[in-house]
Amino acid sequence: MLDFAIFAVSFVIFLLIIVFYLYPGSAKATSIPGMDPSDPKEGNVPDILQAGSLHNFLENLHEEHGPIASFWMGSTLTVSIAAPELFEQQLHVFDKPVDLFTLYKPITGDGSLLFSNGTEGRKRRQQFDKIIYHMNNESTFTQLKEFADELTKKWTTLPTEQHIPVFQYMMALCMKACTYIGFGDCFLDGKEVLEFSRNFEICWIELEARVTGSVPDPESLRNERFLEAVERLQETIRKSLHSRQSKEKKNLILLDHLIELNVPEEQIINDGVVFVVKHYSVVCAMVWAIYFLATHKDVQEKVYKELKDVVGSSTLSYTVLSKLKYLRQVINETLRMAAVEPWTARCQDLDTEIGGHIIPKKTPVIQALGVVLHSENYWSLPKTFNPDRFDEDDTNSRSKLAFQPFGFSGKRQCPGSDLVYMQLALYISVICTKFQLHLVDGQVVNPLQRVITRPEDEVWITISPRS
Ligand SMILES: *[C@@H]1O[C@H](CO)[C@@H](O)[C@H](O)[C@H]1NC(C)=O
Ligand SMILES: *[C@@H]1O[C@H](CO)[C@@H](O)[C@H](O)[C@H]1NC(C)=O
Ligand SMILES: *[C@@H]1O[C@H](CO)[C@@H](O)[C@H](O)[C@H]1NC(C)=O
Numbered sequence: 001m002l003d004f005a006i007f008a009v010s011f012v013i014f015l016l017i018i019v020f021y022l023y024p025g026s027a028k029a030t031s032i033p034g035m036d037p038s039d040p041k042e043g044n045v046p047d048i049l050q051a052g053s054l055h056n057f058l059e060n061l062h063e064e065h066g067p068i069a070s071f072w073m074g075s076t077l078t079v080s081i082a083a084p085e086l087f088e089q090q091l092h093v094f095d096k097p098v099d100l101f102t103l104y105k106p107i108t109g110d111g112s113l114l115f116s117n118g119t120e121g122r123k124r125r126q127q128f129d130k131i132i133y134h135m136n137n138e139s140t141f142t143q144l145k146e147f148a149d150e151l152t153k154k155w156t157t158l159p160t161e162q163h164i165p166v167f168q169y170m171m172a173l174c175m176k177a178c179t180y181i182g183f184g185d186c187f188l189d190g191k192e193v194l195e196f197s198r199n200f201e202i203c204w205i206e207l208e209a210r211v212t213g214s215v216p217d218p219e220s221l222r223n224e225r226f227l228e229a230v231e232r233l234q235e236t237i238r239k240s241l242h243s244r245q246s247k248e249k250k251n252l253i254l255l256d257h258l259i260e261l262n263v264p265e266e267q268i269i270n271d272g273v274v275f276v277v278k279h280y281s282v283v284c285a286m287v288w289a290i291y292f293l294a295t296h297k298d299v300q301e302k303v304y305k306e307l308k309d310v311v312g313s314s315t316l317s318y319t320v321l322s323k324l325k326y327l328r329q330v331i332n333e334t335l336r337m338a339a340v341e342p343w344t345a346r347c348q349d350l351d352t353e354i355g356g357h358i359i360p361k362k363t364p365v366i367q368a369l370g371v372v373l374h375s376e377n378y379w380s381l382p383k384t385f386n387p388d389r390f391d392e393d394d395t396n397s398r399s400k401l402a403f404q405p406f407g408f409s410g411k412r413q414c415p416g417s418d419l420v421y422m423q424l425a426l427y428i429s430v431i432c433t434k435f436q437l438h439l440v441d442g443q444v445v446n447p448l449q450r451v452i453t454r455p456e457d458e459v460w461i462t463i464s465p466r467s
Pocket of ligand 1: 134135136137138139140181250251252253
């Protein structure tokens with residue numbers, strides 16, 4: 001009888017555990033306000049798909065539940081925070097919840113920097129950051145300026161009123177820059193850059209599709225095309241790597257630095273792909289910048305006037321870029337409006353506390369950076385493009401953590417942000433010195449947030465030369 005009682009009690013406990021395990025809502029051991037799972041297995045994933053993107057979902061979530069809120073990624077309790085003072089409490093955290101970034105794995109490879117964690121991960125990050133940090137220099141500027149000058153020269157030859165596809169041109173320009181500083185001069189051949197950039201686009205479109213829940217059959221043509229593009233992308237980087245190993249070098253590029261550090265070949269290739277992914281953000285930021293300039297003539301004229309006042313008739317130089325203060329404001333406001341990378345995430349191996357709530361260990365914590373970039377709590381009229389909000393007085397009165405356009409400030413702040421600013425400032429300066437930009441009438445330009453926020457369709461402009 002006793003045996004049976006023990007059995008019965010154990011069995012009931014066993015059942016309870018199963019129920020707790022399988023049905024996430026009932027396991028909720030947190031005081032954080034938030035959503036119950038809408039599906040026992042998938043949690044709130046159907047709601048995310050319905051919202052169109054994680055960013056859109058988080059906007060609704062925080063609107064309803066405040067700056068700290070929870071939801072269910074499948075059976076994983078996930079917390080999202082959307083306030084500078086909450087971000088502050090995460091500044092020291094480095095590790096990422098790998099599951100939230102697995103999307104990238106098929107193209108970057110398993111050994112990518114994007115998922116490296118712990119002591120080893122920190123070491124790799126430091127090395128990589130140092131390399132990227134030193135790339136922002138005068139010689140890089142000079143090379144990239146040549147690429148930008150080529151673009152404006154080409155635009156000068158176009159018939160007036162010709163409709164210009166901005167995304168296509170910015171993709172070509174930024175990919176040229178990225179492959180040159182990343183992988184070297186075997187890429188100076190325009191055809192190879194084009195080929196590389198096509199393969200990247202195939203990969204990217206596939207990642208964007210997967211975010212919407214559309215996963216291809218492994219045997220399908222779609223999957224075959226995707227795998228082939230990934231293979232070609234990685235092979236091109238491998239080819240450059242081999243050519244660098246046997247070469248006298250004048251100019252050190254990303255691959256050379258990684259070779260010098262004895263980073264294993266597979267890892268170099270993985271990190272090379274990450275470098276390209278990060279440059280896709282530059283492409284999108286440039287398209288948004290041109291779009292906002294073309295739709296805000298007053299801002300465009302102020303940028304032009306500043307260029308005339310500061311640069312005048314001399315040529316644009318690396319040192320002068322930092323004196324273009326208004327242009328910086330325009331870039332910052334572009335990044336705020338566009339929210340190119342609207343969220344990131346961290347996790348810890350121990351229980352912690354955020355905003356007075358216990359966060360159980362290993363809980364993914366999302367920093368909803370884009371929600372804050374668009375929040376009325378930190379920006380007046382957040383939907384309006386207004387570079388003046390970044391003038392000194394305004395900037396000083398706002399928490400620095402309200403403006404995190406490239407991922408999260410702290411241990412993993414994007415090391416490339418200076419390099420990105422340099423590129424954006426350079427390209428915009430070169431273009432705006434030469435041309436007035438006009439949006440072709442009748443376009444509705446909508447942001448599409450899948451992985452990196454880009455305009456849903458191509459953006460078309462016309463240009464007129466400045467005298
Ligand atoms: C500037 O960056 C380039 C890589 O783009 C590198 O080859 C060069 O060594 C750097 N120069 C300095 C002074 O760090
Ligand atoms: C733009 O943003 C960066 C931080 O991301 C900041 O350091 C810089 O001061 C800002 N510039 C202006 C003019 O607001
Ligand atoms: C990354 O770190 C998190 C938290 O520390 C841990 O749960 C996860 O297993 C780690 N992943 C890898 C690949 O090390």
